[in-house]
Amino acid sequence: MKDLIEIRWHGRGGQGAKTASLLLADAAFNTGKYIQGFPEYGPERMGAPIVAYNRISNNPITIHSNIYEPDYVVVVDDTLLDCVDVTAGLKESGAIIINSTKTSDEIMKKLKNYNGSVYKIDARGISIEALGKYFPNTPMLAAIVKVSGVMSDEDFLNDMVGSFKHKFAKKPEVIDGNMKALEMALKQIEKVK
Amino acid sequence: MSIRERLSGNEAAATAMKQINPDVVAAFPITPSTEIPQYFSTFVSNGQVDTEFVAVESEHSAMSACIGAEAAGSRAMTATSANGLSLMWEMIYIASSLRLPIVMSLVNRAVSGPLNIHNDHSDAMGVRDAGWVMLFSENNQEAYDNLVMAHRIAEHKDVLLPLMVCQDGFITSHSIENIELIEDEKVKEFVGKYKPEHYLLNDKEPIAIGPLDLQAYLFEHKKQQADAMRNAKKVILDVAKDFEKMTGRKYSFFEEYKMEDAEAVIVCMNSTAGTAKAKVDELRANGVKAGLIKVRVFRPFPAEEIAEALKNAKAIAVLDKADSLNACGGALFEDVVSAMYTSNIHVPTVNYVYGIGGRDTTTDDIGTVYEDLQEVIKTGNIGNPYRYLGVREGK
Numbered sequence: 001m002k003d004l005i006e007i008r009w010h011g012r013g014g015q016g017a018k019t020a021s022l023l024l025a026d027a028a029f030n031t032g033k034y035i036q037g038f039p040e041y042g043p044e045r046m047g048a049p050i051v052a053y054n055r056i057s058n059n060p061i062t063i064h065s066n067i068y069e070p071d072y073v074v075v076v077d078d079t080l081l082d083c084v085d086v087t088a089g090l091k092e093s094g095a096i097i098i099n100s101t102k103t104s105d106e107i108m109k110k111l112k113n114y115n116g117s118v119y120k121i122d123a124r125g126i127s128i129e130a131l132g133k134y135f136p137n138t139p140m141l142a143a144i145v146k147v148s149g150v151m152s153d154e155d156f157l158n159d160m161v162g163s164f165k166h167k168f169a170k171k172p173e174v175i176d177g178n179m180k181a182l183e184m185a186l187k188q189i190e191k192v193k
Numbered sequence: 194m195s196i197r198e199r200l201s202g203n204e205a206a207a208t209a210m211k212q213i214n215p216d217v218v219a220a221f222p223i224t225p226s227t228e229i230p231q232y233f234s235t236f237v238s239n240g241q242v243d244t245e246f247v248a249v250e251s252e253h254s255a256m257s258a259c260i261g262a263e264a265a266g267s268r269a270m271t272a273t274s275a276n277g278l279s280l281m282w283e284m285i286y287i288a289s290s291l292r293l294p295i296v297m298s299l300v301n302r303a304v305s306g307p308l309n310i311h312n313d314h315s316d317a318m319g320v321r322d323a324g325w326v327m328l329f330s331e332n333n334q335e336a337y338d339n340l341v342m343a344h345r346i347a348e349h350k351d352v353l354l355p356l357m358v359c360q361d362g363f364i365t366s367h368s369i370e371n372i373e374l375i376e377d378e379k380v381k382e383f384v385g386k387y388k389p390e391h392y393l394l395n396d397k398e399p400i401a402i403g404p405l406d407l408q409a410y411l412f413e414h415k416k417q418q419a420d421a422m423r424n425a426k427k428v429i430l431d432v433a434k435d436f437e438k439m440t441g442r443k444y445s446f447f448e449e450y451k452m453e454d455a456e457a458v459i460v461c462m463n464s465t466a467g468t469a470k471a472k473v474d475e476l477r478a479n480g481v482k483a484g485l486i487k488v489r490v491f492r493p494f495p496a497e498e499i500a501e502a503l504k505n506a507k508a509i510a511v512l513d514k515a516d517s518l519n520a521c522g523g524a525l526f527e528d529v530v531s532a533m534y535t536s537n538i539h540v541p542t543v544n545y546v547y548g549i550g551g552r553d554t555t556t557d558d559i560g561t562v563y564e565d566l567q568e569v570i571k572t573g574n575i576g577n578p579y580r581y582l583g584v585r586e587g588k
Contacts, residue, residue, distance in 0.1 A: 062468065
């Protein structure tokens with residue numbers, strides 16, 4: 001892992017992009033990293049485009065600004081590709097991960113001239129199969145861990161069991177489903193380019 | 194051993210309050226400080242603190258309840274932001290003039306209008322002359338540490354002034370970051386029991402608090418308040434020394450970052466100082482003699498010490514996150530230049546108003562300030578001292 005990894009999340013209000021950024025911060029924190037996880041606050045409404053950020057480093061992080069040149073971008077909802085410039089400032093050495101069932105050609109057309117790596121994942125399909133409901137943030141969390149390499153799959157899964165046990169202390173029946181969603185996402189993420 | 198955690202700035206403030214376990218907390222919710230009383234009320238209902246939580250109907254009442262509680266002889270805390278502080282205005286002055294060491298978390302936000310919920314320092318600057326000790330915090334760690342030190346400063350017999358701990362709304366209040374917490378027992382021991390000398394519920398000493406105070410005495414009482422603020426300087430340093438013994442974390446009036454041989458120097462407060470540190474590191478790696486002074490103690494203002502720290506600089510930029518709208522520079526700028534002038538130190542100094550209403554401030558923005566300072570050093574020409582950073586209409 002390079003010294004400082006910067007990640008930008010694009011989602012829609014209610015899809016859990018902010019929660020996913022906080023869970024990623026948690027997981028990285030638990031493996032000994034310095035972390036930041038913060039949303040860009042605006043008029044918050046269900047369905048409106050939202051942005052959240054992560055910084056992850058082996059050293060203390062002092063910068064307190066939004067991220068304009070991220071190493072990675074995660075798009076939790078592919079309808080955002082039509083209305084938000086999701087690759088703005090994204091480093092070509094980095095990657096973008098999109099929750100989508102579109103073909104690779106369709107995705108590349110929407111990304112215009114981005115020359116870095118592109119990944120897609122069917123977070124809806126995974127979530128429905130594993131959880132019976134549409135919570136795209138869990139598979140997307142696994143996808144960014146896999147692509148960015150901020151920690152090993154094994155460390156990540158071990159840590160998330162603990163997090164879910166804590167988070168879902170009052171509804172333990174959803175822990176297995178969430179773990180299954182993470183495992184499926186780690187396997188099913190697909191490189192488009 | 195300290196406890197490695199990750200908390201938002203608001204969580205950090207609420208955690209400090211939990212460990213302090215004050216007698217009374219009275220608060221009214223307002224963005225972005227809402228979470229502090231929200232988390233704290235959870236601690237109350239879970240029985241993790243012994244505090245009487247007063248859910249008031251306005252901030253004016255929140256401060257009034259704190260005044261009543263503190264005058265009665267108990268330890269009181271609150272939290273607010275921006276327009277909440279505006280609504281407290283009348284009682285803010287009464288708290289300090291009655292010499293009640295109330296402690297407040299102020300999560301800085303732009304004061305309306307037009308309506309804006311994001312960060313700047315206009316709320317804090319509005320009460321800079323109200324007689325409160327004012328500590329500023331770069332991140333969640335400092336917001337926490339400053340609160341742990343707060344009561345020892347405010348309640349000291351040579352001080353007896355209310356104290357506010359400021360941090361940047363959203364930027365640090367809602368950002369999850371690493372933090373080192375202190376064990377509950379150690380905080381309890383450090384803060385100590387509150388033993389007021391005079392208080393209303395002492396039946397052995399019937400007193401009146403806040404009676405009419407006309408021409409014959411008010412002036413002397415105001416002078417005592419001013420003296421208390423001067424006394425606070427020594428107490429702040431003494432408490433910081435004890436805090437360093439406990440945690441290893443060193444605090445003073447301000448932090449000097451790479452100032453030994455610094456020529457181009459920025460002076461600022463709160464989270465922007467962290468962003469500036471990253472820029473200073475980058476400039477230093479390229480041989481530029483950049484430095485930073487992060488003001489922690491804004492009231493009392495450490496005038497002689499700041500002037501001394503700045504005397505070898507070749508050009509200085511003071512960054513104000515509030516526009517005083519006075520045609521002559523922001524509050525921090527005025528304090529810094531007047532501190533230097535009265536110490537007979539004359540370094541070219543310019544002011545930048547920046548970050549108003551949550552306008553993001555990046556390392557690149559800070560970089561342009563250092564470039565401007567190098568230009569001032571090269572030409573010896575200040576040009577317009579009253580500048581803006583990041584506004585969409587000229588500098």
